[in-house]
Amino acid sequence: MKKVLPLFILMVFNSYKAQNVTITVDGINTNKAILFSLQGEKTFFVDSIKSLQKEKFNYKFEQTKHHPGIYLLQFNNNKRIDFIYDGEDVNIHSDANNISDSVSVITSESNKLFYSFVNLNRQYKTKTELLQLILARYPKDDDFYLSALNKASQLQKQYLEFVNITSQKNPNNFIARYIRSAQLPVVDFTLPLDKQLAFLKAHALDKVDFSNSGLIYSDLFTNKTIEYLTYYRNPQFPKELIEKEFMVAVDSILNKAKSNQLVYQHITEYLIDGFKKFGLDQTLDYIIQNYVIKDDLCLDTKTESSIQRRIDQNKKLPVNAIAPDIILADADGRIVDFKKITADKLLLVFYASWCPHCKDLIPELNNLYKNQKGKKFEVMAISLDEKKEDWLNFIKNNNLNWVNVSDLKGWSSKAASDYFIYATPTMFLLDKERKILGKPLSIDELKQLLK
Numbered sequence: 214m215k216k217v218l219p220l221f222i223l224m225v226f227n228s229y230k231a232q233n234v235t236i237t238v239d240g241i242n243t244n245k246a247i248l249f250s251l252q253g254e255k256t257f258f259v260d261s262i263k264s265l266q267k268e269k270f271n272y273k274f275e276q277t278k279h280h281p282g283i284y285l286l287q288f289n290n291n292k293r294i295d296f297i298y299d300g301e302d303v304n305i306h307s308d309a310n311n312i313s314d315s316v317s318v319i320t321s322e323s324n325k326l327f328y329s330f331v332n333l334n335r336q337y338k339t340k341t342e343l344l345q346l347i348l349a350r351y352p353k354d355d356d357f358y359l360s361a362l363n364k365a366s367q368l369q370k371q372y373l374e375f376v377n378i379t380s381q382k383n384p385n386n387f388i389a390r391y392i393r394s395a396q397l398p399v400v401d402f403t404l405p406l407d408k409q410l411a412f413l414k415a416h417a418l419d420k421v422d423f424s425n426s427g428l429i430y431s432d433l434f435t436n437k438t439i440e441y442l443t444y445y446r447n448p449q450f451p452k453e454l455i456e457k458e459f460m461v462a463v464d465s466i467l468n469k470a471k472s473n474q475l476v477y478q479h480i481t482e483y484l485i486d487g488f489k490k491f492g493l494d495q496t497l498d499y500i501i502q503n504y505v506i507k508d509d510l511c512l513d514t515k516t517e518s519s520i521q522r523r524i525d526q527n528k529k530l531p532v533n534a535i536a537p538d539i540i541l542a543d544a545d546g547r548i549v550d551f552k553k554i555t556a557d558k559l560l561l562v563f564y565a566s567w568c569p570h571c572k573d574l575i576p577e578l579n580n581l582y583k584n585q586k587g588k589k590f591e592v593m594a595i596s597l598d599e600k601k602e603d604w605l606n607f608i609k610n611n612n613l614n615w616v617n618v619s620d621l622k623g624w625s626s627k628a629a630s631d632y633f634i635y636a637t638p639t640m641f642l643l644d645k646e647r648k649i650l651g652k653p654l655s656i657d658e659l660k661q662l663l664k
Contacts, residue, residue: 231273231274231275232273232274232275232276232298232300232301232302232303233271233272233273233274233302233303233304234271234272234273234274234296234298234302234303234304235269235270235271235303235304235305236269236270236286236294236296236303236305236306236307237268237269237270237305237306237307238268238270238288238292238294238306238307238308238309238312239268239306239307239308239309240268240308240309240310241268241288241290241292241309242290242309243264243288243289243290244263244264244267245261245262245263245264245288245289246261246262246264246270246286246287246288246289247260247261247262247286247287248260248261248262248272248284248285248286248287249284249285249286249287250280250282250283250284250430251282251283251284251285251295251430251431251432252429252430252431252479253429253432253434253435253479253483254432254435254483254486256285256287259279259284260272262286270286274298276300279298280298280427280430281297281298281299281300281386281387281427281430282297282298282387282427282429282430282431283295283296283297283430283431283432284296284297284298292309292312293312294307294312294313294316295313296321296324296327297321297323297324297327297387297388297391299321299323299386299387299388300386301320301321301322301323302320302321303318303320303321303324304318304319304320304321305317305318305319305321305324306319316328322383323386323387323388324388326379326380326388326389326392327388327391329375330375330376330380330392330395333372333375334395334397337368337372337397338397340368341365341368341369341402344361344364344365344368344402345365345402345409347361348361348362348365348402348403349405349406362402362403365402369399372396372397372399373399376392376393376396380392380393381393387427390422390425390427390428391428391431391433393420393422394420394421394422394425394428394433394437395433395436395437396420398412398413398416398417398419398420400412400413410444413444414444414445414462414465417440417441417444418437418441418465418466418469421433421434421437421469423469423470423471423472423473423476424472424473424476425473425476426473426475426476428476429475429476429479434470434476434479434480434483435480435483438466438480438483438484439487441462441465441466442459442462444462445458445459445461445462446458446459452493453495455493456493456495456496456499457495459488459493459496460495460496460499463484463496463499463500463504466480466484467480467481467484467500467504471508477508477510478510478511478512481500481504481505481510481512482512482513484500485497485500485501485505485512485520488500489519489520494636494654495654497523498523498527501523501524501527502527505524505527506524506527506528512524518635519635519636520635522633522634522635523633523635525633526632526633526634526635529633530632530633530641530649530652531649532649532650532651532652533648533649534648534649535646535647535648535649536551536561536632536641536643536647536648536649537628537631537632538550538551538552538631539551539561539593539595539618539628539631541595541618541619541620541628542618542619542620543616543617543618544604544605544608544617549593549616549618551593551647552647554591554593554616556588556590556591556645557588557589557590557644557645558589558590558591558642558643558644558645558650558663559590559591559592559593559642559643559647560578560590560591560592560593560640560641560642560643560659561593561595561632561640561641561642561643562575562578562592562593562594562595562638562639562640563595563597563628563629563632563634563637563638563639563640564594564595564596564597564637564638565596565597565598565623565637566596566598566603566604566606566607567598567603568637568638570637570638571637571638574638574655574656575594575611575613575638576611577656578592578656578659579611579612579613579615581656581659581660582615583614589663590642590663591615591616592615592616593615593616593618594613594615594616594617594618595618595619595626595628595629596617596618596619596621597619597623597624597626597629597634597637598619598621598623599621599622599623600621601621604617604619604621639652640652640653640654640659642659642662642663650662
């Protein structure tokens with residue numbers, strides 16, 4: 214018993230001992246760096262590091278404090294080096310003139326696999342895309358076609374051997390799990406291009422382990438998401454049709470991601486950020502309505518206020534909800550209560566004179582309003598301007614004879630707050646009882662609702 218106890222203590226001590234990470238960058242010309250953990254496209258501060266030896270940076274990782282995943286060492290000249298922490302010592306050497314391509318992994322099997330995989334992926338993608346173009350256009354009865362097909366087959370075989378065998382000697386390690394999920398889909402190049410695309414849409418996510426929340430600590434899920442979305446993006450389509458295609462892709466991604474709540478939330482936040490950045494509002498609203506609200510997802514507390522307002526508007530002001538009261542002064546200072554406007558349908562329009570999209574939509578809406586047969590609808594235009602002169606000039610220049618109101622408080626307006634306005638222009642079509650009939654995003658959608 215006396216001999217067993219010290220052995221047990223030694224085993225426990227070894228299992229919790231710190232792992233040394235040493236990164237040397239020739240010519241970096243700084244002794245300070247910041248260590249970050251990677252989560253998708255976001256980085257999270259871990260620690261500041263000061264080099265005690267020229268160009269050499271050391272840090273101790275502890276299994277009880279640090280999770281396996283991708284980390285990056287950021288230098289003050291915007292240069293960085295990425296590495297894997299996978300419960301082992303790490304020793305990496307590089308050159309400041311070309312950090313990413315000059316990496317030499319001295320110690321760490323995980324990082325050797327990581328950098329081999331990164332390079333292999335890049336080469337495989339480049340070569341197979343070129344071969345794909347040849348195979349799609351070259352005569353099939355030509356010797357060169359057969360040679361190209363054989364080369365493509367060899368590349369695929371080598372790629373799958375690395376992914377499925379070489380990288381999987383320790384299948385439970387972070388790097389093995391990462392590579393299994395991050396692998397590129399292998400396609401039959403003898404198929405017509407449209408059938409290859411159909412295969413990718415159906416199977417490109419098959420190898421991704423959405424149930425593994427530990428893979429959040431990498432770029433895996435964001436990379437696979439953007440990769441999958443490209444299969445649905447056709448530059449020749451109009452924006453409206455592209456957004457509908459993206460909705461189909463979103464359904465495929467998020468329904469798979471639901472296997473793990475953390476992964477589901479991680480990918481949803483990434484999609485929201487991306488679609489907002491590119492102004493794809495219909496797809497963004499689709500995600501909020503069908504996933505965030507339906508599944509009551511609790512997004513990051515750092516979610517932008519405009520996104521939170523969008524979520525709140527969808528949650529608290531859905532179709533058939535009673536619209537909040539609006540009592541505001543018109544251009545002559547008279548108080549207008551929207552309940553006293555006698556019209557079967559009332560269109561609320563939140564806009565501002567400085568808003569570029571409003572300058573396009575308002576004249577088009579005014580034309581529809583003036584040319585309606587019978588009074589199908591009235592318009593109450595709520596300006597988010599802060600300067601009365603700007604507001605009045607906009608009314609005059611556009612010859613707006615509908616109900617114009619404003620408290621000249623901009624985004625701080627009570628009406629803007631009550632309706633969770635996150636962008637201009639925003640429209641709400643109400644019935645006689647002031648229930649919300651719809652929230653049209655365009656004049657065409659408004660026309661459909663008015664029918």
